[in-house]
Amino acid sequence: MNKFQKWVHGSWSIPLVSGILILVSFGLKHLADSAWNRTLSAQWWIDAGEHATSTANVFTLADAFMLAAAVVAGYKIVISGIRALTGKIIGIDLLVSIAAIGAVIIGNFWEAAAVTFLFSIGHALEAATMNKTRSALAELVAVAPDTAIVLRDGEQQEIPARLVRMGEIVLVKNGAKVPVDGQIVAGTGAIDEASITGESIPVEKSKSDHVFAGTVSRGGFLQVLATGIGADTTLARIIHRVEEAQDAKAKTQAFMDRFSTWYTPGVMVLAILTGLITGDVVLALTLLVIGCPGALVISIPIAIVAGIGRAARNGILIKGGEYLETSAKISAVAVDKTGTLTEGRPQLTDVVVLDAALDRTEVLRWAAAAEAGSEHPLARTIMDSAYEAGVGPEGIPGEVIPVPGKGIVSDVAGQRVLIGNPALLLQYGITKDAGATSAAHELASAGKTPMIVAVDGRVIGVVAVADKIREDAPEMVARLHAAGVTKVVMLTGDTLLVAESIGKATGIDEIHASMLPEDKLNAVAQLQREGHTVAMVGDGVNDAPALAIADIGVAMGAAGSAVAVETADIALMGDNLLKLPESISLAKRTVNVMKQNIVISLITVVLLVAGVFAGGVTMSLGMLVHEGSVLVVIINAMRLLRNAQGATTLSESQRTPARRETAEVMGG
Structure with missing residues (x-):
């Protein structure tokens, strides 16, 4: 399609031709x-x-010529109105069509041309604005890589990115876009991940780290094992999610749709009754025109598309308009400790020996051997420390029994090993703890997580690990309060002393410790019973029940996680905690814009109707004011596209022209 054909089929061709005919x-x-x-x-x-x-x-x-202008601007409006009517929908197009045709019949060609011309301008403005508000999606499509360099038969081959096969080695050179999701098998480099996480500062990457399609190398040379291609890449999933989210309706929009199904026929009945009572056909037709709820209809969807688009550009995926609207009401936020308030990379800090016949490495060896079959997040830390000390476990335990909220019991070479808290010792009848409870209390008071180790009923020591508090955790809590959240609650399975230490350092309002998954669910439900709209932030595994019952489930660090992107109500693509208050603030801004637009639309219609009955508002003037209100609503919604303070966007290097349709990015 050449430029002229594109112009002919564009949204501005009809109002331009109609406008020229009116001038002639x-x-x-x-x-x-x-x-x-x-x-x-x-x-x-x-x-x-x-x-x-x-x-x-x-x-x-x-x-x-005036009649021709009305026909040019109005024929599509009439067709659209008739099609809607066949679907038993009385819409705005039908109102304008009846008014324009009526004006032609009574010989008022200027009014007919003015109404259809202005309405076509309104359509063009709406289309152009929707394209603008969907700019975040266009930017995501634009960053999709076109080509990839792969190793095949020992040689470098440049191929289209969509032809890369799973398991192939892809070469990423300085300045190149990463064409696949994958794991680095060799090399080091700095990767700009703004297209995925919204963070413009490059991240250092080395062997075993993961990279994502659409990100850009800022230095170094990487060999990447392709683990996600085509529609299976994180970028493709994000594009798919943003597309769906921008089309999803908020509760307010759904209500406005239901309202318009009654409002529009009501306007028609009012116009007919006015015409019959007054005998003034022009007055009746004028009521049809100024009663069009155009600004009202566009007021909600344009704000939703702009808000979700703005969020996506900042690495925040919001599932749809309903969740955006609910997020604006969030008054309580429940957060998990490990991996949310803390870095999620605990380190072994202490090994307390309580059996004189053993030394530090022996206590660590028994602890690591027991944890070898555990799924607990701290198990990996203890095992890695044991390997570093040369006493890492060989093989796996014979049997591992998890005791929720207390610890685990393992069979290691025929010996029963317990590792957990004092409650676990009591459950298994161990009353002589050799001072383990006191040692555990002292370690917990220092913000460490202690685990008592017992072998065949004899307490041998205590191991402790600590997870560093994220630097931005206190600021996140402060910003949540500033965003209108009245209560920030920590829900953790860790001990109360550890939880209190973390809570004090971060400014958490309320702490619930030693919690099982069902306890977290009950805590969220209690917050809801207190009248709060609750957001739950967690890892989606132990926190799954609480995430499910919360009004808004938030996934942290969702980049690369298909499950998080698809299931979370809000997915924060990076590990930046400040994205959470940012998402709530953006939701509030969006809902405020929606409310403002509704007020503007309703006031305009009321004033115009009053003006018609009072005299002085003609059909053409009414449509001019009506389209002016549409323009005001559009401009108001466009404010959401401005970047909020502290938010991040795609880096300039990634704002390249889109060279492929969304379907191609998705592998379709």
């Missing part, structure tokens, strides 16, 4: 008042009774 009509009408009137005008005399030659209506060439 005005020019001819001006000339018609001169001495050239009879040479430029064709006259048809309409018999009005006895004096046909003296009482006549003149249909001039100027009127012909």
Whole structure:
């Protein structure tokens, strides 16, 4: 399709042609008042009774151009109105169509042209604005890589990115886009992950780290094992999610849709009754025009698309309009400790020996051997420390019994090993703890997580690990409060002393410790019973029940996680905690814009209706004011596209022209 064909099929061609015809009509009408009137005008005399030659209506060439302007601008409107009516929908297009056709019948060609011309401009503005508000999606499509360099038969081959096969080695050089999701098998480099996480500062990557399609190398040379291609990449999933989210309706929008199904027929009935009572057809047609809820209809979806698009550009995926609207009401946030308030990379800090016959490495060896079959997040830390000390476990335990909220019991070479808290010792009848409870209490008071180790009923020591508090955790809590969240609650399975230490350092309002998954669910439910709209932030595994019952489930660090992207109500693509208050603030801004737009739309309609009955508001003037309100609503929603303070966007290097349709990015 060439440029001319694109222009013809574009949204601005119809109002432009119609506008030119209107200008020509005005020019001819001006000339018609001169001495050239009879040479430029064709006259048809309409018999009005006895004096046909003296009482006549003149249909001039100027009127012909004005009628043509109305037809050019109005034919698509009429077709759209008829199609909607066949689907039993009485929409805005039908109102405008009836008004324009009525104006033509009574010979008011200027009103017909003005109404259809202005309405077509409104359509073009809406289309252009929707394209603008979907710019985040366009930017995501634009960062999708076109080509990839792969190793095949020992040689470097440049191929289209969509042809890369799973398991192939992809080479990423300085300045190149990463074409696949994958794991680095060799090399080091700095990767700009702004397209995925919204963070513009490059991240250092080395062997075993993961990279994502659409990110950009800022230095170094990487060999990447392809683990996600085509529609299976994180970028493709994000694009798919943003597409769905921008089309999803908020509760307010759904209500407005239901309202308009009754409002529009109501306007038609009002116009008919007005015409019958007053006998003024022009007044009835004018009511049809100014009663169009155009600004009202567009007020909600344009704000939703802009808000979700703005969030996506900042690495925040919001599932849809309903969740955006709910997020604006969040008054309580429940957060897990490990991996949310802390870095999620605990380190072994202490090994307390309580059996004189053993040394530090022996206690660590028994602890690691027991944890070898555990799924507990701290198990990996203890095992890695044991390997570093040269006493790492060989093989796996014979049997591992998890005791929720207390610890685990393992069979290691025929010996029963317990590792957990004092409650676990009591459950298994161990009353002589050799001072383990006191040692555990002292370690917990220092913000460490202690685990008592017992072998065949004999306590041998205590191991402790600590997870560093994230630097931005205190600021996150402060910003949540500033965003209108009244209560920030920590829900953790860790001990109360450890939880209190973390809570004090971060400014958490309320702490619930030693919690099982069902306890977290009950805590969220209690917050809801107290009247809070609750957001739950967790890892989606132990926190799954609480995430499910919360009003908004938030996944942290969702980049690369298909499950998190698809299931979370809000997915924060990076590990930046400050994205959480940012998402709530953006949701509040969006809902405020929605409310403002509704007020603007309703006030405009009320004033116009009053103006019509009071006199002075014509059909064309009413439509002009109506389209002006549409423009105001659009401009108001566009404010959401401005970047909020502290938010991040795609880096300039990634704002390249889109060279492929979304379907191609998705592997379709």
